[in-house]
Amino acid sequence: MVNNSAKPHSAITASNILDMITRVLNKAAAIEKEPVDIGHGLFLYASEVHLIDMAGRYPEEGMSQIASRLGITKGAVSQTAKKLEEKGYIERANPEGDRKTVFIRLTERGMDAFLWHTAYHEVVNQNMAEEVEKLSARDIDTLFSILLRMETMLDNCPVVRNKITAQFIQKKLANPDTDI
Incomplete structure (x- = not known):
């Protein structure tokens, strides 16, 4: 933490707060960077897990809507979907007669990843809820x-x-x- 005695007290406090925010954000970023193998012998990265999560929660939505939900481009979703398809976690499908809309369907392996992610967040969310209750x-x-x-x-x-x-x-x- 920065403690420059030449700074007024409020500037020192602000600097200490920013240091703490940076530390928290860095810890969150480190978690997001760490790939996970849920037992299939393949690493899943955060962007892939988030796409699996969206496909599991919103199976009726196309890639454009999922991109919007994730706050990323349709191209980014398409690239991630391609990787997940190659790994066997999803399949892409078009509705009959509609070549523009692309849906992401979870395979059995994809459903495993979705269920793992759901279980992970149940614990993380419960821990957060316990802290908020205090x-x-x-x-x-x-x-x-x-x-x-x-x-x-x-x-x-x-x-x-x-x-x-x-x-x-x-x-x-x-x-x-x-x-x-």
């Missing part, structure tokens, strides 16, 4: 408020990054021999 209603409201503010801050990060990068480059070009 909070007061006021703490929960405060937590939601903080998370909404964090979301807004993160939504603004690309704009801030571009602005600071442009300023940095401009200063560097104006003073190439100095450290900025």
